[in-house]
Amino acid sequence: MPCATADEVGLIELLDAVRYADPNTLCSPSCRQALEWSDWETSVSKAMYELLRTLENVLRSTISSQLTAHFGQADWWNARRLRLTYGTTEKIRQAEEKLRRAGVPLTPTTVQREVTLGFWVSLIGRGLDYETQLWRPMSGGFLGYRGRREPLHERLNHLRLLRNKVAHQDRIGGRDLAADRRSVLTVIRYVSESAARRLDVADAAIPALLASRPGTCSQRSEGAS
Numbered sequence: 001m002p003c004a005t006a007d008e009v010g011l012i013e014l015l016d017a018v019r020y021a022d023p024n025t026l027c028s029p030s031c032r033q034a035l036e037w038s039d040w041e042t043s044v045s046k047a048m049y050e051l052l053r054t055l056e057n058v059l060r061s062t063i064s065s066q067l068t069a070h071f072g073q074a075d076w077w078n079a080r081r082l083r084l085t086y087g088t089t090e091k092i093r094q095a096e097e098k099l100r101r102a103g104v105p106l107t108p109t110t111v112q113r114e115v116t117l118g119f120w121v122s123l124i125g126r127g128l129d130y131e132t133q134l135w136r137p138m139s140g141g142f143l144g145y146r147g148r149r150e151p152l153h154e155r156l157n158h159l160r161l162l163r164n165k166v167a168h169q170d171r172i173g174g175r176d177l178a179a180d181r182r183s184v185l186t187v188i189r190y191v192s193e194s195a196a197r198r199l200d201v202a203d204a205a206i207p208a209l210l211a212s213r214p215g216t217c218s219q220r221s222e223g224a225s
């Protein structure tokens with residue numbers, strides 16, 4: 001006897017709910033517990049997206065103000081003495097193109113708001129000696145960070161991949177989301193202790209959701225796991 005009604009089976013298919021479920025909790029491929037997982041995943045993705053959005057804003061304003069001061073121009077990426085990789089230049093060009101098509105005036109602020117988290121993460125990458133060209137001038141914005149550039153880049157790249165998963169509606173519920181949350185707060189703390197504290201308090205959602213993951217369907221037979 002399936003646990004889901006015919007209506008629920010239709011919904012499970014329509015929402016592609018099984019995609020978000022932990023298969024070890026379902027009694028069958030059309031178990032109604034998949035709907036619980038789908039709702040839970042929506043909530044946890046939304047909460048994680050909010051954290052990552054704050055991370056992106058913090059990175060943008062920090063890197064931007066450091067590089068603007070260093071190069072003496074708000075469109076620091078056009079500085080004559082700066083050599084950027086094709087990839088970096090291309091991301092700027094695509095952002096400008098998108099703004100132009102949308103009829104938004106091109107200013108250093110609008111362009112920097114348009115580029116994605118991946119752009120900011122790439123600036124902390126190896127690039128064309130970005131270590132000397134970008135990391136040294138911007139590192140003053142990360143006063144809470146004492147390490148080398150590479151581990152920070154690695155941490156940020158991991159969060160960038162998580163952001164892409166959220167944006168592509170992939171399942172993130174199987175990850176160690178508590179560690180991901182800590183990682184976001186860690187990077188923000190490098191920039192601003194008070195911003196990290198504020199975000200930690202503001203995000204009650206992820207800890208609550210992690211404490212209330214959907215359980216196993218009661219019709220799942222013992223030993224099926």
Ligand SMILES: [Zn+2]
Pocket residue numbers: 003004026027028030031032033217218219220
């Ligand atoms: Zn079931």
